[in-house]
Structure formats: C-alpha cells, structure tokens
Ligand SMILES: Nc1ncnc2c1ncn2[C@@H]1O[C@H](COP(=O)(O)OP(=O)(O)OP(=O)(O)O)[C@@H](O)[C@H]1O
C-alpha cells in the first residue's frame with residue numbers, strides 16, 4: 100500500500116511538471132503580448148522593451164520557465180534589474196496587472212471556491228445517491244419514473260440557466276434569499292454558519308441540480324446491476340432482511356463507481372466552478388481565472404491552471420487509494 | 433401397486449413434496465412458462481437428482497423452493513410442502529425464517545455467489561447470525577469450525593481471506609460451509625461441481641456425502657451429469673420443458689427408463705462406466721416456453737410418437753402416471769400405458 104502510494108506520488112510530480120511546461124509554452128506561443136498590455140495607451144517601442152525586461156520576458160524561454168518553477172522551491176527575485184522585489188516562497192510570480200503576489204491572490208480566492216464546492220458536493224451526493232438508490236429500489240414504479248424523469252431534465256439544464264432562474268425566483272421575485280456577497284467566504288466569519296449557508300445556498304442548488312441528476316443516473320444504474328448479481332441472491336438465500344441485503348451487500352458494491360466519480364468531480368470543482376462563480380459573482384478561483392485569462396495575466400492564469408491540475412491529479416490518487424480500501428481485489432500486496 | 437402419482441418409496445411424511453409446481457415470468461415478449469407442473473417427493477436424509485438439458489427449468493425450480501420469486505413479478509402456483517407445510521402461500525417475511533435455516537442452497541459459480549468485498553469467514557458467520565442470536569465473536573468461532581469441517585486447512589487464518597484468494601474448489605467448500613452452518617434439513621445444490629475440474633468435483637461430492645450423513649439432511653442435486661446422479665442420488669427426477677417427465681430410483685432409471693426423453697439422455701451417454709460424461713444433445717430443440725403446445729412437450733423430438741394411436745402425442749398432454757405393467761415408476765408419456773409397445777421401442 101505504501102509502495103503503491105509512493106509510486107503514485109512520483110508519477111503525480113512528473114505529470115505536474117509536464118503540465119506546467121505545456122501551460123507555460125502555450126502562453127509563450129499565444130497571441131497575447133503582456134508587455135504591450137502592461138505599458139498602457141501611449142506606448143513607444145522603447146517602453147514596450149522596458150516593460151518586457153521588467154516582466155522578465157526578454158530572457159530565453161527555457162530560463163524563464165526554470166526561474167518561474169524555482170519559486171516553488173524557494174523565494175526568488177522578480178522585476179526589472181535594479182528594481183527587483185522579493186517574491187516569498189511559494190512564489191508563483193506577480194500579477195502582470197496588479198503586481199500583487201499570485202500566491203496572495205489565490206489565497207484570497209480559494210475560500211470562496213471552497214465554500215461553493217463544499218456545500219454543493221454534500222448536497223448533490225446526498226440527493227443524487229439517495230434518490231438514485233430509491234429509484235433502483237422502486238424500479239419501474241411511479242417513484243422510479245418520477246426520479247428518472249427529473250434526472251433527465253436535470254442533466255439537460257446548464258448551470259447558467261438554472262443559476263439565472265434561481266436568482267430570478269428567489270432573489271428578484273420573492274426576495275427570500277440574499278444575492279451572494281463577497282463579504283462572506285467561510286462559515287467561521289462574522290456572518291456565522293447560518294449567514295454562510297444562506298449566502299451560498301443558491302450556487303449550491305444550481306450546481307447540485309446538474310450533478311445530482313448525473314449521480315442519480317449512475318447510482319440507479321449501478322444499483323440495478325448489483326441487484327442482479329449472484330451474491331445478492333446468496334444474501335437473500337441466507338435469510339437476511341431486506342435492509343441487510345440492500346445496504347450491507349448491495350450498496351457496498353453498487354456505490355463503488357460513484358466514489359470514483361465523486362473523487363474526480365471534487366478535484367475538478369476545487370479548480371474553480373467557473374460558470375457558477377461567474378453567475379453568482381463569487382470571486383473564487385474560477386472567477387479569478389477568467390479575469391486573468393482575459394487580461395493576459397500570465398502568472399495568475401498559469402498558477403491557477405497548475406493548481407487545478409494538481410487537484411485533479413491528487414483526486415485521482417485519492418480515488419485509487421479509496422478503491423483499494425473498498426475492493427479487496429484491487430489491493431496490491 | 434404403484435399406480436399412485438408419486439414415488440413408491442414414500443415415507444409417511446416426506447421431507448419435501450412438490451405438487452404441480454408452476455412458475456411463469458411476464459416478459460416483454462409474453463409469459464415465459466419456465467416450470468409447468470413439477471412433481472417431486474424427497475424422503476428424509478435422501479438425495480434426489482434433478483437432471484435435464486439447459487433451460488429445462490432446474491434452476492427456476494430450485495429458486496422457487498427457496499422462495500426467491502416472492503416479491504417479484506413471477507407467478508408461482510402449486511404446492512411445495514416442506515415437512516408437511518406449504519411454502520407457496522408464505523410471504524417474503526415469513527419465508528425469511530426458512531431460508532438458510534431449514535432450506536439452504538449452493539450455487540453453481542461460487543466466485544460470483546460470494547460477496548467480493550467481505551472475507552469468506554465473515555460471510556459464513558453472517559449466515560449463522562441471521563438465525564442464531566449470538567455475538568459476532570461466537571459466530572466467528574462457529575464459522576472457523578465450519579471451515580475446518582469442510583476441509584479447509586488452517587481455517588482460523590483462512591477465515592479472513594477474500595473469495596478471490598481461494599481456489600475454485602476451496603470456494604465451493606466455503607460455499608458449502610455457508611449453506612450448512614445453520615444445519616438445514618434440506619440442501620439444494622444447483623450444479624455444485626460444474627465449474628470445477630474433475631478431480632475436485634469428486635472431492636466436493638464426497639464432502640457433500642459425508643456432511644449429509646453427519647447431519648441427516650435431504651439433498652436436491654441439480655446436475656447435467658448422469659454420472660453424478662449414479663454416484664450420489666437415491667432418486668432422480670428428469671425434467672423437460674419445465675415438467676417432471678419421469679421420477680424413479682437411480683437403479684430403475686438406468687435399468688428401465690420409461691420416457692423416450694430419458695431414454696435419449698441415457699443413449700447419448702457414451703458409456704455408463706465412464707461416469708462424468710456430459711449429456712450429448714438429443715436432435716431438435718426444447719419447446720418455446722412462450723407458447724407451449726397442447727400435446728406432449730417432447731412430441732416434436734420424440735422418435736416414438738407413431739407408436740401412439742390417434743395422434744394423442746400432439747393433441748393431449750400426458751399426465752405423470754405409473755405404467756400399466758408391474759412395479760413401474762411414474763413417467764409422463766402416453767406410451768407408458770401400453771407396456772409392450774415400449775419394449776419394441778428399446
Ligand atoms: N427471471 C426470468 N425471466 C424470464 N425467463 C426466465 C427467468 N428465469 C429463467 N427464465 C427462463 O426459464 C427457463 C428455465 O431456466 P433455468 O435457469 O431454470 O434452466 P436450467 O434447467 O437451470 O438450465 P441450465 O442447465 O442452463 O442451468 C429458461 O428458458 C430461462 O430463460
């Protein structure tokens with residue numbers, strides 16, 4: 100098990116290096132010219148060149164990449180020669196737009212994304228798995244048809260549609276919920292858990308509508324498949340009661356693929372719920388990433404891309420480890 | 433004289449008495465009549481073999497005995513008298529008290545029949561705890577003991593192995609331990625050795641025989657293999673198209689097969705001495721279970737229909753009756769009423 104995790108960890112580092120290099124190259128090759136953007140309206144070729152030096156973009160590509168990556172190991176100096184400033188470890192560079200440490204920008208944005216993600220994940224897992232299980236147990240009955248019908252509507256509702264609809268109904272028309280505010284980024288702040296809950300309820304619901312629908316389908320499908328397994332017949336032949344059969348024998352096997360899906364979705368969502376954050380104006384990672392990409396702010400975009408990749412890769416490793424815990428057949432000795 | 437519809441060996445209260453069992457499944461294509469009048473009598477401590485080709489309803493019959501069609505869309509009618517009590521009208525909840533406790537079942541493929549995520553021993557202990565109010569620890573001790581009884585070496589250690597860590601033979605032993613842990617009075621073994629190689633097959637059959645004589649359980653042995661029947665069974669029931677077409681003692685079925693289908697089965701066995709031969713198919717196909725013919729279900733494959741007057745084979749379904757001759761056993765054929773004709777046919 101330890102060896103398995105070590106191997107996965109090494110592979111993870113290698114993969115992150117590749118992703119960082121590819122992302123870095125794409126920005127270099129891209130059409131955006133941060134130097135001319137940085138030097139503003141009245142720009143002369145001389146001032147562009149100056150800006151280029153200040154941003155460190157006059158150096159060869161490879162040395163730029165190496166100096167950027169060295170910030171992950173130690174603090175480094177950034178800026179034009181003579182006007183250099185220290186970028187503390189872990190240094191992800193400074194924003195081309197605001198000259199702020201990228202690390203600080205991410206630290207500021209992350210709690211918002213965590214707030215959006217955490218509640219949404221809990222909500223859609225409970226609703227999706229619960230209803231999926233219920234539908235499987237009531238197969239072909241009215242309840243099943245209702246749940247499956249709702250799920251097929253749910254999967255076809257994109258987040259912008261659900262989000263705007265929710266805002267229209269609960270905020271504009273009936274005014275029962277507040278519009279999301281920047282001031283609340285965690286349940287431990289001044290607003291308390293209650294304020295945090297109300298503030299993020301709509302984004303959670305918007306995400307949960309889409310994701311629950313997928314989870315309902317996957318859970319129902321897997322449970323039905325499991326119900327047909329021979330070992331379920333064995334469980335019944337022992338004289339077990341229905342809850343024992345369904346939960347101890349059925350759910351244990353049927354839920355495994357859902358665990359995989361959940362792990363990967365969590366990884367994905369931690370890299371920023373781009374659409375949800377846009378619609379509800381939550382200044383999280385996704386929101387910041389969109390702004391930075393539009394402005395050609397290389398260090399910010401680069402850092403967020405790497406971070407999203409990191410979460411996804413970590414999620415993969417966690418899912419593999421979880422699988423080994425759940426299913427003894429995949430355990431490596 | 434043996435003119436009663438049931439076997440002549442009947443004791444006052446047979447362990448199991450099945451009368452006119454019928455099981456059908458509604459499907460999109462129509463109603464599948466999987467079992468169409470199954471009769472069987474099994475004395476205490478005896479073993480009855482159920483033989484028949486694929487699709488003849490052996491497994492469906494076994495599952496009906498376990499009550500596994502309760503709470504499903506399947507229809508089950510007739511009588512299944514276990515120790516005199518009819519199981520057919522029982523509800524799922526009532527049936528639960530019998531499953532594992534009075535009737536237990538061993539399945540064909542032990543790998544898929546065990547839960548892949550739980551240790552083998554825990555699955556046996558669970559079966560024990562369903563019907564016995566004991567602590568987990570006590571149940572585990574029973575399971576270890578049971579693993580030892582079915583011949584698994586180092587049972588205390590193997591208790592925590594997972595099914596995939598066992599060999600095929602070991603798994604079937606564990607499956608037997610799981611089925612017998614509550615000492616059921618009736619054990620149904622649905623092709624318990626089909627998935628195993630020949631030497632292991634023999635070991636498993638020996639084990640079943642030993643445990644049966646220890647516990648005095650009655651056994652239903654479902655099999656394709658007439659060699660197995662000859663070896664372990666007292667009685668044999670031949671199934672065709674969901675019907676019992678013949679029931680006899682093992683000696684009688686080999687010496688004096690009465691139904692043309694049984695005769696075909698025996699003829700397709702290369703030699704009775706080379707026991708574990710599989711049944712070679714009789715030409716033709718079993719009847720469609722969606723639309724059963726009015727006449728005998730075997731009529732269109734039967735080489736002897738011309739011997740029966742008035743085309744009775746295609747118009748009238750024969751009943752399971754004893755022959756006109758002396759000391760004969762029941763079979764479901766018009767010919768059995770006219771003894772001399774049958775002699776010609778052999
Ligand atoms: N749940 C079901 N729904 C519809 N048809 C079924 C169902 N279960 C079994 N059948 C049908 O009933 C018939 C008898 O099946 P059964 O499994 O009892 O045969 P079998 O004698 O055990 O054959 P084998 O030797 O291949 O195991 C088959 O034609 C099968 O397709």
Ligand SMILES: [Mg+2]
Nearest residue numbers: 490491492622
């Ligand atoms: Mg079968």
